[in-house]
Amino acid sequence: MxxxxxxxxxxxxxxxxxxxxxxxxxxGILPGTAMVIRGELLLTEGEVLEExxxxxxxxxxxxxxx
Amino acid sequence: MxxxxxxxxxxxxxxxxxxxxxxxxxxxxxxxxxxxxIASEHMFTHEERLxxxxxxxxxxxxxxxxxxxxxxxxxxxxxxxxxxxYSDRSHEKALKFxxxxxxxxxxxxxxEEGPGLAIxxxxxxxxxxxxxxxxxxxxxxFDTAALAGDxxxxxxxxxxxxxxxxxxxxxxxxxxDHLARQRPVLLPTHPxxxxxxxxxxLLSEYETAIYAFMRGIDYIVEECPNAAGATQLLYKxxxxxxxxxxxxxxxxxxxxxxxxAQPAFAVTxxxxxxxxxxxxxxxxxxxxxxxxxVREVEARRSPSRAAAPA
Numbered sequence: 025m026x027x028x029x030x031x032x033x034x035x036x037x038x039x040x041x042x043x044x045x046x047x048x049x050x051x052g053i054l055p056g057t058a059m060v061i062r063g064e065l066l067l068t069e070g071e072v073l074e075e076x077x078x079x080x081x082x083x084x085x086x087x088x089x090x
Numbered sequence: 091m092x093x094x095x096x097x098x099x100x101x102x103x104x105x106x107x108x109x110x111x112x113x114x115x116x117x118x119x120x121x122x123x124x125x126x127x128i129a130s131e132h133m134f135t136h137e138e139r140l141x142x143x144x145x146x147x148x149x150x151x152x153x154x155x156x157x158x159x160x161x162x163x164x165x166x167x168x169x170x171x172x173x174x175x176y177s178d179r180s181h182e183k184a185l186k187f188x189x190x191x192x193x194x195x196x197x198x199x200x201x202e203e204g205p206g207l208a209i210x211x212x213x214x215x216x217x218x219x220x221x222x223x224x225x226x227x228x229x230x231x232f233d234t235a236a237l238a239g240d241x242x243x244x245x246x247x248x249x250x251x252x253x254x255x256x257x258x259x260x261x262x263x264x265x266x267d268h269l270a271r272q273r274p275v276l277l278p279t280h281p282x283x284x285x286x287x288x289x290x291x292l293l294s295e296y297e298t299a300i301y302a303f304m305r306g307i308d309y310i311v312e313e314c315p316n317a318a319g320a321t322q323l324l325y326k327x328x329x330x331x332x333x334x335x336x337x338x339x340x341x342x343x344x345x346x347x348x349x350x351a352q353p354a355f356a357v358t359x360x361x362x363x364x365x366x367x368x369x370x371x372x373x374x375x376x377x378x379x380x381x382x383x384v385r386e387v388e389a390r391r392s393p394s395r396a397a398a399p400a
């Protein structure tokens with residue numbers, strides 16, 4: 025499957041069926057710090073991703089000035 | 091996973107609340123959380139005029155969306171920081187959001203306010219951390235815009251993660267005066283100040299991002315280029331690791347601080363401010379922090395002029 029990472033503007037190819045939570049762990053992304061989007065829908069950690077899926081992982085952290 | 095409210099398939103899981111939501115229920119939940127914060131902290135009423143500081147990011151646009159949808163009298167304020175294409179794109183997002191909804195957006199551009207006032211120029215001239223200069227500039231222009239526009243309240247999109255990171259920094263350095271002012275509502279300490287409120291203070295940035303996504307809000311996803319290496323991001327990372335190990339940590343950290351500890355610091359707050367000798371805005375010395383910063387920039391740009399008496 026193709027995984028688009030934003031805002032890094034990077035795409036990675038991942039082979040094999042797996043749950044969203046597992047994909048995040050493999051990419052070193054903590055749940056709650058990024059949205060996982062397939063098409064027009066958000067996915068929870070328990071959702072299963074199939075081989076041909078295309079998903080976006082969009083980080084939600086912003087900041088600078090305290 | 092099923093929606094906690096209506097039992098259909100959930101699209102969102104919130105571990106901190108031990109809950110899941112489908113899209114309609116999530117939007118209901120989010121709006122209700124904002125309304126509860128506004129009501130419980132007596133932030134503002136439907137009759138008051140609100141100036142909403144918008145950056146083009148998810149938090150401020152999500153907040154403006156909720157407030158406008160709820161019938162509050164809002165005007166947006168976008169401050170152009172002059173941070174290259176990042177500021178250009180942020181401006182576009184804020185403008186597009188306002189135009190699509192028929193909302194008024196006021197724009198102040200630092201580059202047009204004076205030479206050398208864009209954040210990268212100020213940071214370079216004063217050798218300050220960009221985020222520090224940015225904070226000083228924002229506070230001044232937000233205050234002056236609220237005063238000039240005769241607004242009742244200044245509303246910002248600070249979220250739970252912002253507040254938790256700020257609290258961590260204030261506690262690590264025991265910044266008693268900062269802890270005294272860390273509240274979701276800051277009442278004016280001078281006639282030239284307006285009430286400042288943070289309706290998203292108990293909603294995480296994950297929650298605001300989800301709301302923005304579900305509402306189709308086109309916000310700037312990119313991080314401010316100056317934020318790389320910022321201390322606040324380090325604190326957020328630490329807090330997110332704690333949150334992962336123990337969901338709800340950020341919420342209880344901020345909520346319990348406000349409930350149990352903050353009142354003790356509030357009694358140590360500084361005296362009321364005087365007026366700045368240069369711009370007339372409230373100041374805790376002869377000059378306000380903005381004018382001190384501008385003097386510093388001028389001194390770097392033209393040492394002889396800055397040395398002359400005011």
